[in-house]
Amino acid sequence: MIKFLLMVNKQGQTRLSKYYEHVDIGKRAVLEADVVKGCLFRKKEECSFVEYKDYKLVYRQYAALFIVVGITDNENELSIYELVHNFVEVLDKYFSRVIMFNLDKVHIILDEMILNGHVVETNKNRILAPLLALDKMAES
């Protein structure tokens, strides 16, 4: 099961966070700082999976941006690693440029892909369909 998904920049600032299990807002900062510490300073040739408390972190770096996913031990790390890439490909398909200023839309995309900590959709066209429909209605 997926516990959370974070997008963090190289300075360790959170750009997006989504929790699939309730975490007190006060504790999120601590958790995120820990996660950043665990992933950001790893070398390129090191494994993309890290242990963190009783769960695993799967991280992937895209230029200055890190995407980190916290999962339970029974989850398949490699499939999550590729899920992150699928997510990035979807973002890439939708946004032509700056996406960080569109926090809401990134969340809407993510909501189509992951629900309650489970992967519910990976087909790019279908992930984007609701958002594109929204855009179309907003334009008209």
Add this chain to the structure above:
Amino acid sequence: MSDVVEKTLTALPALLALDSQPGAGKLSSTSRLRHLIRSITELTSKHEEEKLIKKELAAIKDQVSSPNTTMRQMRELMVRAMYCEMLGYEADFVYIHAIKLAQQGTVLEKRVGYLAVSLFLNENHELLLLLVNTVLKDLQSTNLIEVCMALTVVSQIFPKDMIPAILPLVEEKLSHPKEIIRRKAVLALYKFYLIAPNQVQHIHGKFRKALCDKDPGVMMSSLHIYLQMIKENPASYKDLTGSFVTILRQVVGGKLPLDFNYHSVPAPWLQIQLLRILSLLGREDQSMSELMYDVLDESLRRAEMNHNITYAILYECVKAIYTIHPKAELLEKAARCIGNFVLSPKINLKYLGLKALTYVVQHDANLALQHQMTIIECLDHSDLIIKRETLELLFRITNAQNVTIIVEKMLGFLRLCNDDYTIIDLVGKVAELAEKYAPDNEWFIQTMNVVFSLGGDLMQPDLPSNFLRLFADGSESEEQDRQLKLYAVDSYLAVLKGDCSHLPQRFLQVISWVLGEYSCLKEDVDQQEVIRLLKKLLEQRGVSSETRSWALSALTKLCKGPGYAELALELAESLSSSLDTVLRQQAHELCLLSQDSQLHARVLPHPAPSDNLEVDSSLSFLDGFVSDALAAGAAPYKPPHQRQEELSQQRALSLEPYGLSLPVTMSSCTLTDRQSPTFLSMSSDLSGNSTELSHRTGANTLMLEGVKRVWGKDGYIPQKEPSLTPAAVDEPSDVVQSPDQQGAAETSLPEPEPEPPQLDQEKQQLASSLFVGLGSQNSMSLLGKTEVAVPRFRRKARQHESASTSGTSESSSNSSHSSRSTTDSFLYGGLLEEEPATPIQNSYHTLKPTIANGSHDARQHSQMVSSTSENEGAATVSAKEDKQANSSQILGSDMVIVRPSKLAEESIVSQRNCSKSLPVAFPHSSDSMVLQLPSELQELPHSDVVSLTSDPHLSVSCCRVFREDALLLVLLLFNPTETALRDVAVELSCEELETASLRGNVMECLEGRKSSVCRYTLLMERPHTQVAFTGSVSYQTQPGHTHILPFSGKLSTADFIRPLMLNTEEYGKLWLSISNDVKQNLKLLTGGGDPLRATLNALKDSLQLHIVDIIGSEGIVACHLLRGGPCLMHCRVHGASLAVWLRSPLPSLPDCLLYHCQRALQEH
């Protein structure tokens, strides 16, 4: 793969780009947010950030409450508030506006409103209730986008109690023409299933429809529900195995539309999901497994493309192959596949390979041999994660021969590690291995010394207490015990002589206790020296007062006889000014005891009596104290598991550095006891009224025991060869191996990779010491239990009253152990099955005719009786009658009850008599012997007699008799043979039920062709939808040949429900006095007469309800749970359904009742 990364890499730096150019018209003007993000990026300190966000929040607060703010502006404000919360600054003042935005906004604004709600609120937030109306409205909207949003938010977060309000609408959407709506409706139902499974019981049929939906997306989302349901109860979904296999075959064969592909692999995540489902269905089920061999083979074959995602599928495939019933050919292929993983130069694949290997070595340890050189390389890998995973693998293949080297490696890792969680985990594992496989005392004590020094005060508190109990309980060999104790004393004296200021407190406590208890065993040691060292410890700086207390009680034990009076006085004096009252008291006790050697001998007898102390485990001597405290307003005591439950309900992700959910404080007053390792206080006269506390902590600590025992495979380890292994401790590379062993290991080596010869040789030597004992033992263990390693420290069985709590936990740990091993390792299943049979046999001699005066007694009894089934009571009575079973009976004034045979439809071979008057015939009796209820029971309403189980000597069937005060479970035993059965004893247990009384559980003789009856009065204290009972009958066909016939069955809440006779006025009063309520819609029976009356009568017939009154389209019904509380039902016809409103003081009773109502109406 890398080219894809590069492609996206070029696009993604833009994520953080600061140019203000909005892109391609898709971006809305969010300049304030952009400004905020930019300012935050430029900040350098946390303090500045805080200042900035505070300012931002103030601005947002101003704007949201202004009446002039448009929805468009509101949306932007909401996103900014999200951003602030994301950085950890609460913005609770916008929550209500988020709901408003979802209510009033249009399109994108509405969506952002819903999004904000899902991000801001948690499941239990009271504001969520305000969302229900909006969701309801949007679900009915003609705008598909709005329906879509509503379904999305419902599947993320929705108040559990309000599900009935929207359930019909969501259900309706299952047949919507648009796939996306159907898909989201299924996902919403999945959410409902997760939070309130009872509410969606009735739509299981529709789940099946979703599974067969023509759109693959809808089918995919239904798999989430199925995975969950199959996890909970695989047996009920075996019939779907074929469908899942077909779906997987089609997916693998590329039958899905192309846009489901990910990098040319067809729907990989779907494949993974299906493989997980299949492995659950095929587990321990040969016929199901056979259905999937082909498709698993095909999956392995198809996934040959060299891409990460195919490896992710392969990993799942391998796991499935090793989980289901084994097939040699597939296992071989899977093993080869693992080779591709672990030999891969890609580190992520190597990691996953190790993880797969760790999983499969539990089933086949030989696989570790095939990859031993790779494993050794990984052990020295620079990446700690790889190293850690390798240790996990080694932990699983540890046996008596390689334990020293593996533990050495684990300790080596521990020394480098600074992550608390890993330390706790590894320390626990080392201790487990050490206790299980220690080659000798010296090694054991030294290893444990390292464990205690490294694990320090982080480790699980049960670890040191288990260790001390090992000493206190002793093993089977007294001489070995003595040696162990002597060695420990030696070792600890040496530790104390050195610098012990850096040692963890727990270690010092262990040392103190062992020295206090056993240093007198050692004749060549001067007691004065021991006392001096303990005194030094007592006075040392930086030692906690808890440790001081341990040291002081050790001193108390040692100071016997007049020679120590002076020392005692000195200590008492120096401690009399201590701020710690416990220390002061202990010093005072020491003083008194050292003066009176007779008293000393009585209070602290030596050797310590281990388990024949009598303990008032019910703590009845505290009753007065407790009632006084309650009267004075103290909160009633909650047992640990209840507290833990409440605690775990409150929090979800545990962020404490140390995942212990119970604060186990070791009360220092237990220290005066001889029994301190078990934390059971035995001498209440000494520690005074603080015993209560120590008893409680005792209970906590004992409960924890056995939980830790994660993995055991005692069953298949060959006898250790102690002469070989000890040498490996110091210099692993110079291990002296017996030639044949080394030979065996080397012949199975794979071709080693080219390496410098010297290094290579070292590694091979390491390999032979790591993997020793793996190759040969498997064939041996498969043939039978020829050689079994005896765990070095086999704990004595504790049978006495004094250890009743610990006994229970031990027996439960045993049972969990055996069930785990049987499920985990099918290859060794045959061996493990042998285990439980023996203890049951000899236990029946201790059975007494009257056993259960309550569940507590029954449980105590069970420890003696059996190690496999936890709680068992017993019952039998003999009687034989020839009356007809009649399931239709009159009860009360207006009720005719026809009880359908609900009893465990799945598990019981139901011998339902169609005409309801035919007696039951038994399959094994040659001329259908007839079984009947005793005449006095015939009068009462009862169920059909159904057969539970039978063997050639005995048949067991049962009948439920619905007495007004309880459920009477009548077991009918029948001996179809000509020979008499002797010493027949019946055991019955059910964890959730209270067994109020029973009769006739033991019989000296059951003559041939005769039957006998046992009765069991059952009560349900807390509502459960269904409860299972298990039991067994033991009997002897001839002296010394005990047979055991196990049986099991299920009972439902409905069996424990009785009508509650009320009039309308009483009903009204009671209704108002109860606040706990549940609402739900039920099916209304149509066809013939008044639908309301028909439905209520149907419910009355199948459940024992009392219809109080029916007026117009409303009806009121009452019933009560035996010994529990009442449940009132208010029904009103609402369109085509029946809106039911239930109230009961028992929170879960309405849910249970609703479940049975749904079933009753469905069956109707």
